[in-house]
Amino acid sequence: MPLLQPLGRTFLDGLSAIGRLALFTLRAILLAVRPPYYPRLILKQMIEIGYYSLPVVGMTAVFTGMVLALQTYTGFSRFNAETAIPNVVVLSICRELGPVLAGLMVAGRIGAAMAAELGTMRVTEQIDALVTLSTNPFKYLIAPRLIAGIAMLPVLVATADVIGVLGGYLVSAYKLGFNPGSYLQNTVDFVEFLDVFSGLVKAAVFGFIVALMGCYHGFHSRGGAQGVGKATTNAVVSASILILIANYIVTELFFSR
Amino acid sequence: MTGDLKIRVRGLCKSFGRKVVLKDLDLDVPRGESLVVIGGSGTGKSVLIKCIIGLMKPDKGSIEIDGQEVTRMSAGEREEIMHKFGMLFQGGALFDSLPVWENVAFGLIAGQGFNRVEAKEIALRKLGAVGLGSDVAQLYPSELSGGMQKRVSLARAIATEPEIIFFDEPTTGLDPIMSQVINELIKKCVEDLGATALSITHDMHSLRVIGDNAAMIYDGRIIWNGAAQDIDRSGNSLVDQFVQGKAEGPIKMPVRPL
Numbered sequence: 001m002p003l004l005q006p007l008g009r010t011f012l013d014g015l016s017a018i019g020r021l022a023l024f025t026l027r028a029i030l031l032a033v034r035p036p037y038y039p040r041l042i043l044k045q046m047i048e049i050g051y052y053s054l055p056v057v058g059m060t061a062v063f064t065g066m067v068l069a070l071q072t073y074t075g076f077s078r079f080n081a082e083t084a085i086p087n088v089v090v091l092s093i094c095r096e097l098g099p100v101l102a103g104l105m106v107a108g109r110i111g112a113a114m115a116a117e118l119g120t121m122r123v124t125e126q127i128d129a130l131v132t133l134s135t136n137p138f139k140y141l142i143a144p145r146l147i148a149g150i151a152m153l154p155v156l157v158a159t160a161d162v163i164g165v166l167g168g169y170l171v172s173a174y175k176l177g178f179n180p181g182s183y184l185q186n187t188v189d190f191v192e193f194l195d196v197f198s199g200l201v202k203a204a205v206f207g208f209i210v211a212l213m214g215c216y217h218g219f220h221s222r223g224g225a226q227g228v229g230k231a232t233t234n235a236v237v238s239a240s241i242l243i244l245i246a247n248y249i250v251t252e253l254f255f256s257r
Numbered sequence: 258m259t260g261d262l263k264i265r266v267r268g269l270c271k272s273f274g275r276k277v278v279l280k281d282l283d284l285d286v287p288r289g290e291s292l293v294v295i296g297g298s299g300t301g302k303s304v305l306i307k308c309i310i311g312l313m314k315p316d317k318g319s320i321e322i323d324g325q326e327v328t329r330m331s332a333g334e335r336e337e338i339m340h341k342f343g344m345l346f347q348g349g350a351l352f353d354s355l356p357v358w359e360n361v362a363f364g365l366i367a368g369q370g371f372n373r374v375e376a377k378e379i380a381l382r383k384l385g386a387v388g389l390g391s392d393v394a395q396l397y398p399s400e401l402s403g404g405m406q407k408r409v410s411l412a413r414a415i416a417t418e419p420e421i422i423f424f425d426e427p428t429t430g431l432d433p434i435m436s437q438v439i440n441e442l443i444k445k446c447v448e449d450l451g452a453t454a455l456s457i458t459h460d461m462h463s464l465r466v467i468g469d470n471a472a473m474i475y476d477g478r479i480i481w482n483g484a485a486q487d488i489d490r491s492g493n494s495l496v497d498q499f500v501q502g503k504a505e506g507p508i509k510m511p512v513r514p515l
């Protein structure tokens with residue numbers, strides 16, 4: 001039996017970790033919807049997530065759109081199907097690449113920052129100090145981050161959609177010799193509400209995941225600088241993996257019929 | 258006579274995994290008195306305070322505040338009791354994202370419903386009481402020296418005029434003069450508020466200044482308590498060794514020769 005013992009222990013540890021996370025999530029949501037609210041802090045997080053992530057997300061989107069147009073051209077020209085480029089670009093960006101890449105970039109930027117900030121607050125007893133000053137850390141620290149994450153990721157992704165399509169347009173019009181006017185016309189005619197909407201729903205889900213993972217790992221970090229470092233890594237890795245899993249699930253819910 | 262006790266602890270036990278930190282600890286703090294707890298590093302002094310204040314859940318035992326059992330309270334009742342407490346943390350635990358005045362005003366805004374303007378006024382007054390001017394109020398904690406941070410923490414702990422104040426190693430890491438400044442501030446603040454105080458220290462000088470009574474924690478229990486001025490005549494070899502700071506004695510440090 002000694003062979004099976006570590007296996008069983010890992011399994012049980014995994015189960016209890018999932019249980020802890022579920023309890024944490026439930027508590028965070030229940031407390032986030034109850035007063036007191038902290039509009040000042042929500043605004044601050046919104047600016048941090050929405051505004052300061054724009055450059056990173058914009059760069060990601062523009063180059064993704066560009067490379068998408070280029071790759072599609074080299075592939076599709078074998079079938080003389082180059083005219084499908086605007087359609088491929090806008091569909092890929094709005095449905096998949098916009099939300100997923102923005103989510104992953106924000107996981108790296110914001111998830112890490114949240115974990116590091118809350119982790120430092122934990123190990124320097126600032127979270128304990130909050131409690132002694134009659135403030136619930138779930139409401140004061142976690143709720144604003146969750147709300148800002150859910151609200152701002154769709155805004156970021158909507159921007160990324162536009163910038164990504166623009167990237168594809170630039171390459172198509174100035175390198176591949178497309179007619180600029182008809183490229184844009186094609187794009188606008190082809191894209192449907194659901195393509196964009198599903199991407200924005202994904203974005204909201206990813207925003208929740210990133211903020212939740214950042215907060216969860218930061219909140220439970222222990223053991224000084226090393227613990228904070230570990231919390232940061234865990235937040236980014238777990239957020240990234242959960243984003244990819246959630247991406248499949250949401251896609252399935254929207255498009256499998 | 259439990260009516261006179263502000264804090265009454267009985268049979269408190271707390272372990273972390275296999276490590277037993279507190280075992281069957283009893284402690285009384287009468288209303289309006291200042292009790293100083295001494296003990297070696299890692300003997301569970303901070304854990305004791307955190308259990309009393311409700312930041313940690315004890316494994317076993319009873320803790321009464323004003324005769325009210327707090328260990329089995331609901332979260333809502335806990336929040337009520339929390340209004341009675343002020344705490345100066347060992348590391349200061351100032352919020353580094355907020356300027357000094359907001360740190361001090363925090364409990365007033367969050368716990369007592371003051372608006373920001375009123376709270377700032379009170380905060381400036383409290384900062385004045387610990388010898389910090391309004392020029393410091395706009396700075397961030399990271400811009401302050403250790404002694405100034407301690408004073409800001411002290412101002413924050415007393416800002417809401419709590420009934421019970423906890424001081425966790427208030428003078429550790431400060432120079433002797435600044436230590437004395439902090440000691441006298443603590444003594445004055447506690448007297449002005451008429452508060453009950455529970456302090457932790459390694460610093461014998463600090464003990465004599467701020468303590469009415471003293472207690473020593475060793476091996477998870479309170480092994481001696483008495484009046485602070487009797488600490489030199491405790492008749493307890495463990496206390497004597499600690500007070501005189503001797504390496505030789507009943508308390509063994511697990512060190513091997515080089």
Ligand SMILES: Nc1ncnc2c1ncn2[C@@H]1O[C@H](COP(=O)(O)OP(=O)(O)O)[C@@H](O)[C@H]1O
Nearest residue numbers: 273276278296297298299300301302303304305
């Ligand atoms: N959150 C925790 N998790 C695990 N062990 C802890 C925790 N807090 C304190 N301890 C352990 O409890 C013991 C007492 O800690 P503490 O009360 O901080 O000591 P001190 O008397 O120096 O204040 C230490 O050995 C420490 O390792």
Ligand SMILES: [Mg+2]
Nearest residue numbers: 302303347425
């Ligand atoms: Mg301590």
